[in-house]
Amino acid sequence: MNNRIYIFDTTLRDGEQSPGASMTTEQKFEIAVQLEQLGVDAIEAGFPVSSPHQFSACKKIAAEVRNTTITALARSVEPDINAAAEALKPAAHPRIHTFIASSPIHMEYKLKMKSDDVLEQAVKGVTYARKFVPEVEFSPEDATRSDLAFLIRLIEKVIDAGATIINIPDTVGYAVPDEFGAFITAIREGVPNMDKALLSVHCHNDLGLGVANSLTAVRRGARQIECTINGIGERAGNAALEEIVMALEVRKDSFGCTTAINTKQIYNTSRLLSNIIAFPIARNKPIVGDNAFAHESGIHQDGMLKHRETYEIMRPDQVGREFSHIVLGRHSGMHGFQKRLSELGIRLTDAEKKNAFDRFLELADRKKEVFDEDLLVISGEVLGRQTATYNLEYFNILSGNVSVPTATIRLKINDETREEAATGDGPVDAIFRAIDRVTEIPTTLLEYNVLAVTPGKQALGEVSVILRIHDATYLGKGSSTDILEASARAYVNALNRYKLTETSAGCPESL
Ligand code: KIV
Ligand code: ZN
Numbered sequence: 001m002n003n004r005i006y007i008f009d010t011t012l013r014d015g016e017q018s019p020g021a022s023m024t025t026e027q028k029f030e031i032a033v034q035l036e037q038l039g040v041d042a043i044e045a046g047f048p049v050s051s052p053h054q055f056s057a058c059k060k061i062a063a064e065v066r067n068t069t070i071t072a073l074a075r076s077v078e079p080d081i082n083a084a085a086e087a088l089k090p091a092a093h094p095r096i097h098t099f100i101a102s103s104p105i106h107m108e109y110k111l112k113m114k115s116d117d118v119l120e121q122a123v124k125g126v127t128y129a130r131k132f133v134p135e136v137e138f139s140p141e142d143a144t145r146s147d148l149a150f151l152i153r154l155i156e157k158v159i160d161a162g163a164t165i166i167n168i169p170d171t172v173g174y175a176v177p178d179e180f181g182a183f184i185t186a187i188r189e190g191v192p193n194m195d196k197a198l199l200s201v202h203c204h205n206d207l208g209l210g211v212a213n214s215l216t217a218v219r220r221g222a223r224q225i226e227c228t229i230n231g232i233g234e235r236a237g238n239a240a241l242e243e244i245v246m247a248l249e250v251r252k253d254s255f256g257c258t259t260a261i262n263t264k265q266i267y268n269t270s271r272l273l274s275n276i277i278a279f280p281i282a283r284n285k286p287i288v289g290d291n292a293f294a295h296e297s298g299i300h301q302d303g304m305l306k307h308r309e310t311y312e313i314m315r316p317d318q319v320g321r322e323f324s325h326i327v328l329g330r331h332s333g334m335h336g337f338q339k340r341l342s343e344l345g346i347r348l349t350d351a352e353k354k355n356a357f358d359r360f361l362e363l364a365d366r367k368k369e370v371f372d373e374d375l376l377v378i379s380g381e382v383l384g385r386q387t388a389t390y391n392l393e394y395f396n397i398l399s400g401n402v403s404v405p406t407a408t409i410r411l412k413i414n415d416e417t418r419e420e421a422a423t424g425d426g427p428v429d430a431i432f433r434a435i436d437r438v439t440e441i442p443t444t445l446l447e448y449n450v451l452a453v454t455p456g457k458q459a460l461g462e463v464s465v466i467l468r469i470h471d472a473t474y475l476g477k478g479s480s481t482d483i484l485e486a487s488a489r490a491y492v493n494a495l496n497r498y499k500l501t502e503t504s505a506g507c508p509e510s511l
Pocket of ligand 2: 014169171202204234
């Protein structure tokens with residue numbers, strides 16, 4: 001059996017149906033271009049008949065994204081299929097995806113149709129769609145709550161009518177893995193002409209089983225998986241592309257399957273989508289969450305420092321992330337603490353280290369995460385001197401909707417004080433430019449993230465930045481109730497890390 005798994009991305013169709021995730025045509029296009037970079041086999045660009053905007057977004061993607069199959073959704077009726085065919089006209093590799101519900105509950109209450117009429121309409125839809133394109137996918141909606149014998153009959157007939165891909169949707173996320181696996185086997189073995197079409201699955205996540213069900217289907221012979229970036233989609237969403245792809249990659253020994261995904265593009269794609277639709281990614285989300293490669297407990301940090309694979313089953317760079325992160329907090333031990341101090345270029349005697357560690361634990365009890373900034377202060381206190389090169393003394397921002405944002409920054413640099421002003425595209429940009437003028441260090445801002453650490457109007461905001469300076473990257477974090485101040489602190493923190501490592505070897509982010 002062919003062991004290539006085709007990845008069908010429906011972020012722009014089912015994903016966009018997530019409440020609050022609608023995108024403009026330009027935004028959809030930007031995501032489609034990135035999905036092509038990621039290497040998905042098919043992009044479902046939208047549901048053209050549903051609105052003029054859906055139609056034009058599909059058409060633009062079809063015209064300009066040339067290296068992947070572009071799919072458009074249509075109910076099994078002529079007006080939908082006409083709209084899909086028209087939107088797909090410019091596509092290099094078009095596919096029409098028709099569907100009709102096959103479960104008793106959908107047929108009775110939603111469609112108000114008898115099963116034989118559903119079968120006839122499905123066949124008509126596929127036959128009609130094949131007049132426009134050589135690839136037609138058919139989905140019996142709510143398949144997992146359908147009568148198996150009816151489903152088998154329906155699938156056989158639509159394959160005879162020309163369907164080239166049969167997609168089995170678990171529309172309401174009702175299936176559980178062993179049952180879903182048996183269902184897929186029953187379809188594979190029961191549909192006499194199943195070998196004439198590619199078998200696909202489309203699993204929703206209402207019980208958190210979307211990925212597990214999809215992977216079980218792979219074991220039972222499904223060769224296309226429908227999924228979305230970050231798992232967005234109707235209600236609780238669809239199976240997450242990044243989880244499926246990395247499960248197949250990391251557990252190649254078990255699945256023996258491959259995809260065409262460039263896994264190094266996973267993180268980029270996830271961030272792009274999250275920024276465009278303004279859906280934050282949960283910190284603990286597999287693969288793409290902030291904590292996915294972060295280690296806090298002392299035992300884990302110790303293990304990681306001795307041998308990365310003790311606590312990591314994949315490397316962050318495999319998914320396009322820059323580094324693993326040792327988080328210093330109340331669960332951290334002396335080992336991780338000591339390692340971070342030496343990465344920061346701070347050398348302490350054993351007695352000083354003990355003293356600093358006690359102070360660190362005291363602080364960790366009060367704070368969720370102890371940043372490098374805090375370690376610099378702690379070790380400065382222990383040593384009775386200042387260890388940070390730059391200290392933010394003062395900043396002032398002039399901003400508004402009619403004035404050019406201007407920042408004035410005063411930094412204490414060892415014993416000297418320097419002040420500079422700069423304008424920018426926005427207040428944060430102005431701050432960073434003013435700091436650059438003071439320090440005269442050539443920096444490139446690679447990442448800028450804001451996170452509300454505490455809820456409410458007086459929320460404490462945490463800003464993290466990643467700067468590239470010469471050939472290394474430096475992470476900086478700062479927190480304050482004022483986001484602009486947190487931004488300035490994060491930037492200064494990254495520069496302090498650079499100054500410390502200027503004299504000591506090693507990249508500060510990497511383990
Ligand atoms: O969940 C579902 O059933 C769908 C179909 C249109 C494939 O999204
Ligand atoms: Zn769906």
